[in-house]
Amino acid sequence: MLKQLTNTMLALGFSALATTAWAQDYPKPVPLADGAQAPIEAIKPKNEKFRVAYMPPATEFNYYIAIGEGIKAVAAEEGVEVFMLAPQSGADINGQMGMIQDVLTQDVDAIIFGTHDEFAAAPLLKQAVDKGMAVVMINSDIANFPTPIHGVVGYSQRNGTHKLAEWAIETYGSKPLNVGIIEGQPGYHSTERVGGFLDGIKGNENFDVVVSIDGKWNVEGGNTAGMDILQSHPDLDMIFAANDYMIIGASFAAKALGRSDIVLLGNDGDTSGLEEIAAGSVTATVNTSPFLMGKAAMHATIDALNGTYPGGWIETPTSIEDKDGAVRVLQEPEKLFPQPSKQY
Template sequence: MKHIALAAFALALTAAPGSLAIAQDYPAPVPLAQGAQAPIDAIHKADGRLRIAYMPPATEFNYYIAIGEGIKSVAANKNVDVFMLAPQSGADINGQMGMIQDVLTQNVDAIIFGTHDEGAAAPLLKQAVDKGVAVVMINSDIPNFPTPIHGVVGYAQRKGTHKIADWAIAKFAGAPVKVGVIEGQPGYHSTERVGGFLDGIKGAPNFEVVASIDGKWNVEGGNTAAMDLLQAHPEVNLIFAANDYMAIGASYAAKALDRKDLIILGNDGDTSGLEEIAAGTVTATVNTVPFLMGQAAMHATLDALDHKFPGGWVEIPTEIVDGTNVVSVLQKPEKLYPKPSKSY
């Protein structure tokens, strides 16, 4: 059943424009770790029109806006009001915690959330679960959130970045590759994404990691990190960045230093990152289809409110996008947010 559902959802990655309805058939969930699953039958669904809070870590990342657009696209056809509440900066943990506290005082039926600090968010989300609010995490594959929640919707982060490591090994077999890594802020997401890439290149004797530095998840941080890294280690000829924003920042550093030889790999599938690949300034990324992820998260949340979602983790398939297939992805703007800056 799981394999059939995964295959069906994967079709949404390549299906013809206009066939996005298949996204509602989200893959069959995988159980969370023991003790991490909140009881679905304890969710309380209010009568009348539903209110759902979408609470990503920050508004500075278009990635989370794309997830939100996927959520809203489903809500538009249901009896649902969705509102987004998030701090501007992904580093503003206190700001996000204050917003979760505020939402707890409102009459919401569900919270779809992402966070850069699981430990800080857990006590507040426990309060939501205890009140009968459906709580679903997005853009993650964490099997044991610090407090039981109802579901997780995201992609296998280690598997995704391992996949782009395999891509790199196949592209540069035998040639010496000096690797610089740009991490995100310390936390689960950075550990998993960097760990997957490092696991992937571990068996390749021609790959050597010479430096790893925090890029703070954003373009400015990625630019600063890459400048420092490339100036200290000019032998680096490949940079892996844990998200597309830092990869774009690295591309700015490469341009400033006239490093036309530099291979830059990212992760996410942001529209801006995809367009940089089309322009040749970023080499490849792991496309995690955030718009489709948002649709799947919304369908799972609505099913949880109806006690039809079994709980667990819903895995969103990923694909590697490089210069050979990026145009075909950009030619499906209905699956992207923001829309590409031009027609492809």
């Protein structure tokens, strides 16, 4: 399965660095931190036809639905049963914890999860590991989850936004710029994405971060945050948001205030974000290919259930896409979910 995944990743343009040989042509997972790796040999599937729960932090984010479509595509190919269970809102941490508790009582062989609160989820996922379930984290590069798990699949969040900062310096760094940051809800994802961008512009005297506030990961929160920071800092030149939904919201605020001059930078490569870039409403984003990430996670999970996955982190690649790049990505709709609203 991992050999098939390698060939698929290469055929779809994944970087060679993300598919370093392991054994033969397999991608080589990076070991987790000491004490963070749950033993693969302790996984004990209950069902002849594997049953997998996909548990993202919320259904409000198309990004996680795109990951789920990649998971479902591999499940259909491999004859695996998969179902998705998640609260509507990413802020509903208690709702997600209740759903994980419910899954622990079911005949489930594996959990593929993402969460906005690692410490709340850790005790429940420890129970899943202790019950013999395979536990794989999606859309992350966390090397030391608060409790040992079997695998992590995702891009290097700090490196992705660091590359975006480098792109911003190359493109706009010839003059002084006042920069605003829209963070996600406090947690690992926000810390890494914001930290990568800040590390990337650190030491560049033309980039001055004047404000940083929470946008709650969604369009509405990004709109509120964007309106607040643009009104309180009318001399702002650039906004970086930790995901595409928040920068789309900020773009609505910029439009309402007549600020067509402001540089708007996001992170994800969500279809809606790419379309906003193609339309000129957002400037650029870190494209993280969520559909393909889902496929990688499902292959790793199936191999973990079969005892052939060594554990560790599978890194998926990123690219920086401005208007021209976004259009090129949108011209390959078979790699996207949801589908673009029109043909490019």
